[in-house]
Amino acid sequence: MSIESRTSKRLAILGSTGSIGEQTLDVVVGHPDRFDVVSIAAGRRVERLVEQARQFSPGVVSVADPANVSVIRDALATSEVAGKVDVVSGDEGLLRVATEPNDLVVAGLVGAVGLQPVLAAIRAGYAIGLANKEVMVMAGALVRREAAAHDVPIIPIDSEHSAIFQCLAGSSPNEVSRLILTCSGGPFRTWERERIENATVEEALAHPNWSMGDKISIDSATLMNKGLEVIEARWLFDVEAERVDVVVHKQSIIHSMVEYCDRSVLAQLGLPDMRVPIAVALAYPERVELDLPRLDLVELGRLDFEEPDRDRFPCLDLAYRAVSGSEAAPAVLNAANEVAVEAFLGRRIRFPEIARLNSAILEAHLADHAGQRVDDLDAAIAADAWARGAASEWLVKNEGDSDADSSVRGNA
Ligand code: MG
Numbered sequence: 001m002s003i004e005s006r007t008s009k010r011l012a013i014l015g016s017t018g019s020i021g022e023q024t025l026d027v028v029v030g031h032p033d034r035f036d037v038v039s040i041a042a043g044r045r046v047e048r049l050v051e052q053a054r055q056f057s058p059g060v061v062s063v064a065d066p067a068n069v070s071v072i073r074d075a076l077a078t079s080e081v082a083g084k085v086d087v088v089s090g091d092e093g094l095l096r097v098a099t100e101p102n103d104l105v106v107a108g109l110v111g112a113v114g115l116q117p118v119l120a121a122i123r124a125g126y127a128i129g130l131a132n133k134e135v136m137v138m139a140g141a142l143v144r145r146e147a148a149a150h151d152v153p154i155i156p157i158d159s160e161h162s163a164i165f166q167c168l169a170g171s172s173p174n175e176v177s178r179l180i181l182t183c184s185g186g187p188f189r190t191w192e193r194e195r196i197e198n199a200t201v202e203e204a205l206a207h208p209n210w211s212m213g214d215k216i217s218i219d220s221a222t223l224m225n226k227g228l229e230v231i232e233a234r235w236l237f238d239v240e241a242e243r244v245d246v247v248v249h250k251q252s253i254i255h256s257m258v259e260y261c262d263r264s265v266l267a268q269l270g271l272p273d274m275r276v277p278i279a280v281a282l283a284y285p286e287r288v289e290l291d292l293p294r295l296d297l298v299e300l301g302r303l304d305f306e307e308p309d310r311d312r313f314p315c316l317d318l319a320y321r322a323v324s325g326s327e328a329a330p331a332v333l334n335a336a337n338e339v340a341v342e343a344f345l346g347r348r349i350r351f352p353e354i355a356r357l358n359s360a361i362l363e364a365h366l367a368d369h370a371g372q373r374v375d376d377l378d379a380a381i382a383a384d385a386w387a388r389g390a391a392s393e394w395l396v397k398n399e400g401d402s403d404a405d406s407s408v409r410g411n412a
Pocket of ligand 1: 159
């Protein structure tokens, strides 16, 4: 096939006004002949969604709140795309965007809301570019079974998992001995335990390498983010968690590695920029040019590695315990952690209590439900809901702690 006759790849984008969605559209702008945006969904950023609809002329636009449908229709009425765009909303809107005829669904939503549309897209036979890690954390076993049943590829957009995906190219599963996820170590990498125990919200939010949302910044400080990525890797690549290792690499240049049975280790390197894993997913199995700075190894001079400290950062081991405990346990841990992080950000609990809460809820689940399967969406949502309830109760019981009180005052 000649280059001229190649048709462009049709993209459905869930979360088009978020960080992943915007950077996806940035890649599309650089390659208008290669990609065609057929449907987009966003939450509350209505004005930006209207701008995107004008610029990319998708056939379907979805917004979270039904009240915004008429706002968007009116805003588009005077534009070139008037009459060519279907404006839809809510959960049904997400399903419509995910199942509009396409060649790749970019799953860029954050949290549990992305699970249902991704499952619907898989069942309709559409390939997934997955940035929404909660999909694999909440229901990895189920998503994996569905993707296999419908012969649908899931191409990771998380930077570590994209690195592994690239390092796995051309290999057979029985040749892979280990996956090695790299981890920046977060803002408390070099801190003593006592100092971490008294860390303030501001200190936990100050990530050394990345500027990110509050939730993922706290998850990086506790290493829960890396734990969730271990779970994600386990299901994305069908490798048991015991063969997924974590190594702290403070420069964030090696994005992850694969060790093969002959002890050859392949790594993927690059300056940290999410447009790289996005472009890999969009263009797969080809590559497209990105106008980004080159990695200069000489200027960099060195790369450092160290063992993650499991005592100072207990959340990492909780993820291993969850993924080997039951199919539902990762959903439980993820939901408990969301409640814990919110409580920490709201200055209701101290930093080390995030891990304590997560551990308490996970152990309570495993005591009664070890081996519980997640056979459908409802089972994942039920595990999530149970954990949120249990975590809220834990907070009420433990909030009276004098330590938590003094922390509230200290941080106010
Ligand atoms: Mg990541």
